[in-house]
Amino acid sequence: MKGYGGQILVVDLTDGGARVERIPEEMARAFLGGNGFAARLLYHHVAAGIDPFDPLNAVVFAVGPITDTTVPGNSRACVATKSPLTGLFFDSTFGGRFPATLKRTGFDAVCITGRAREPVYLKVTRAGARIEPARALWGKTTRETVEAIQTLEGGDADVIAIGPAGEHRVRFACMAHYWKNREGISGRGGIGAVLGSKNLKAFVVAGTLKTEVADPSALKALVEETREPLTKGTQALATFGTPFLVQPINTLGGLGAYNLRSEVYAEARAISGEELTAHYHDKDTTCLKCPVACGKQYAVKEGDFSGLRAKMPEYETIFALGSMLGNSHAPSLVKANDLCDLLGMDTISLGVTLAFAAEALERGWLDPKEVGLPFGWGDWRGMLALIEQTAYRRGFGDRLAEGSWRLAETIGSDALKTVYAVKRLELPAHSARALKGMSIGYATATRGGSHHDTRPTPQYAQGFDRRGVEGKPLFAVRSQHFTAVDDSLVVCRFTSERGFGLFVGEPYARMVNAVTGWDMSVDELERIGERVVNQERMFNVREGVGRKDDVLPWRVMHEPIPDGPSAGMHCPPAELDAMLGEYYRLRGWDADGAPTPERLAALGVP
Numbered sequence: 145m146k147g148y149g150g151q152i153l154v155v156d157l158t159d160g161g162a163r164v165e166r167i168p169e170e171m172a173r174a175f176l177g178g179n180g181f182a183a184r185l186l187y188h189h190v191a192a193g194i195d196p197f198d199p200l201n202a203v204v205f206a207v208g209p210i211t212d213t214t215v216p217g218n219s220r221a222c223v224a225t226k227s228p229l230t231g232l233f234f235d236s237t238f239g240g241r242f243p244a245t246l247k248r249t250g251f252d253a254v255c256i257t258g259r260a261r262e263p264v265y266l267k268v269t270r271a272g273a274r275i276e277p278a279r280a281l282w283g284k285t286t287r288e289t290v291e292a293i294q295t296l297e298g299g300d301a302d303v304i305a306i307g308p309a310g311e312h313r314v315r316f317a318c319m320a321h322y323w324k325n326r327e328g329i330s331g332r333g334g335i336g337a338v339l340g341s342k343n344l345k346a347f348v349v350a351g352t353l354k355t356e357v358a359d360p361s362a363l364k365a366l367v368e369e370t371r372e373p374l375t376k377g378t379q380a381l382a383t384f385g386t387p388f389l390v391q392p393i394n395t396l397g398g399l400g401a402y403n404l405r406s407e408v409y410a411e412a413r414a415i416s417g418e419e420l421t422a423h424y425h426d427k428d429t430t431c432l433k434c435p436v437a438c439g440k441q442y443a444v445k446e447g448d449f450s451g452l453r454a455k456m457p458e459y460e461t462i463f464a465l466g467s468m469l470g471n472s473h474a475p476s477l478v479k480a481n482d483l484c485d486l487l488g489m490d491t492i493s494l495g496v497t498l499a500f501a502a503e504a505l506e507r508g509w510l511d512p513k514e515v516g517l518p519f520g521w522g523d524w525r526g527m528l529a530l531i532e533q534t535a536y537r538r539g540f541g542d543r544l545a546e547g548s549w550r551l552a553e554t555i556g557s558d559a560l561k562t563v564y565a566v567k568r569l570e571l572p573a574h575s576a577r578a579l580k581g582m583s584i585g586y587a588t589a590t591r592g593g594s595h596h597d598t599r600p601t602p603q604y605a606q607g608f609d610r611r612g613v614e615g616k617p618l619f620a621v622r623s624q625h626f627t628a629v630d631d632s633l634v635v636c637r638f639t640s641e642r643g644f645g646l647f648v649g650e651p652y653a654r655m656v657n658a659v660t661g662w663d664m665s666v667d668e669l670e671r672i673g674e675r676v677v678n679q680e681r682m683f684n685v686r687e688g689v690g691r692k693d694d695v696l697p698w699r700v701m702h703e704p705i706p707d708g709p710s711a712g713m714h715c716p717p718a719e720l721d722a723m724l725g726e727y728y729r730l731r732g733w734d735a736d737g738a739p740t741p742e743r744l745a746a747l748g749v750p
């Protein structure tokens with residue numbers, strides 16, 4: 145099969161055993177790779193009802209046919225598991241060099257199950273799996289771990305590691321991969337905590353196999369054709385990175401602030417891409433073979449963090465640790481972001497959980513003595529201290545480590561009304577109230593509060609009706625198919641959306657056919673997206689998910705945006721209910737949101 149290594153490696157950390165499974169062409173053509181393979185594998189490897197921290201849970205790392213080709217943004221991998229935050233299917237993608245190196249091992253997917261008796265790291269090469277002791281690395285930061293393993297294994301090996309947060313099973317612990325030109329941070333939903341529960345400190349890959357492309361000249365022609373729109377469409381990203389979004393989204397009235405009590409942040413300018421670039425830009429960084437270079441390294445030259453050189457905080461981080469906390473102290477965002485990467489924590493869940501805590505303190509639901517240190521709106525010193533406490537589950541950090549929903553549950557039902565989460569996953573920086581497509585999108589997303597199921601990008605475009613419900617269920621359906629295909633290929637969303645289109649279309653079919661030699665139609669590709677979404681939904685239905693869970697945060701449904709250009713917007717329950725009905729009908733799901741046997745049979749799921 146062109147475009148594939150054609151093999152899956154299944155590793156059991158409990159006994160150290162590993163086996164190789166061949167990937168039949170029918171499976172590749174039905175699920176493509178990455179996200180699709182992970183959905184298929186997890187459905188079959190993880191039985192319903194298993195605790196995410198049970199050794200029987202599995203973590204799948206997977207690449208796709210596009211990985212390590214010449215497609216811009218091709219060095220991207222998917223990682224998936226049953227999430228300890230949501231209790232449901234969860235996948236995440238990351239870049240850097242690791243994804244291309246994983247592909248070069250000849251394994252398109254590595255499925256990790258079991259639990260090692262003591263800390264280990266797993267190394268995968270063309271020869272298979274090798275498990276190495278890692279007791280000396282336990283307690284180290286992600287960067288220290290990656291560097292120590294690269295010293296042992298050589299610079300050609302790529303490493304992704306958990307930090308102390310993963311070891312302490314923080315429910316939103318993630319992983320970090322460092323490569324000289326760009327980091328890859330991955331694993332919202334607590335994938336790092338699942339690795340920690342398996343005593344797996346790091347995953348290491350090394351390989352040299354080349355990905356064979358069926359029709360290199362067809363692929364070259366496609367890449368040439370898309371060069372111009374890609375260059376034009378990524379100008380702001382290339383200049384400022386994702387923080388370029390701060391100002392326009394604030395101007396639109398959709399930048400959540402003060403735990404969503406407002407969606408206009410008066411001090412947005414201080415934490416905008418323009419300001420951050422002017423003060424801190426040091427150099428651009430980029431994933432392997434990507435012309436965009438949306439990553440930036442910052443250097444802080446004065447103040448409390450003088451001398452700090454660290455990765456640029458992404459837009460989502462600026463929202464979660466900035467406007468949501470009423471924090472416009474830009475250097476503290478650089479510091480907090482770096483801390484989260486080193487300790488291995490998702491900044492979105494952490495920031496939104498802290499924002500909930502700030503409101504709970506203000507309302508008197510939390511006693512300052514319980515928190516144990518000064519903290520409140522705009523208190524970046526308290527924020528930094530709580531970040532450290534959370535990673536190690538020290539003091540109040542132990543409660544924050546459970547995420548906003550579980551923390552609010554311990555307080556009471558009024559507190560739950562102020563949590564900004566769907567299916568227990570904290571929402572990112574694309575408003576569930578100001579973008580109607582996101583309202584239905586978040587409610588129906590496999591992961592819950594994720595902007596990578598239904599995409600916000602098209603909704604910011606001029607001419608898109610972001611206020612009306614008309615057509616939004618269909619928009620969510622098609623957008624979810626697109627993201628499932630994108631993450632199965634696996635390609636970077638920034639390059640795919642801007643170079644190849646916002647929905648599954650001709651350029652994507654040409655891409656697949658050039659790499660694999662198949663004759664896939666656009667409709668067949670769209671059906672792959674639908675198949676993956678249905679496979680994920682079946683995982684969640686098996687866990688008890690239904691219409692009752694396809695809801696939005698209480699505040700989104702009951703409190704209109706109070707001020708600014710989006711004032712009055714929200715998504716009342718009746719409106720959501722009507723959109724849900726339409727969404728289920730379009731999907732061929734029953735009234736409770738379960739895929740019908742007929743639709744599953746037509747798609748070949750599960």
Ligand code: SF4
Nearest residue numbers: 217431434436438636
């Ligand atoms: S656009 Fe940015 S995140 Fe995407 S592949 Fe390029 S450098 Fe990496």
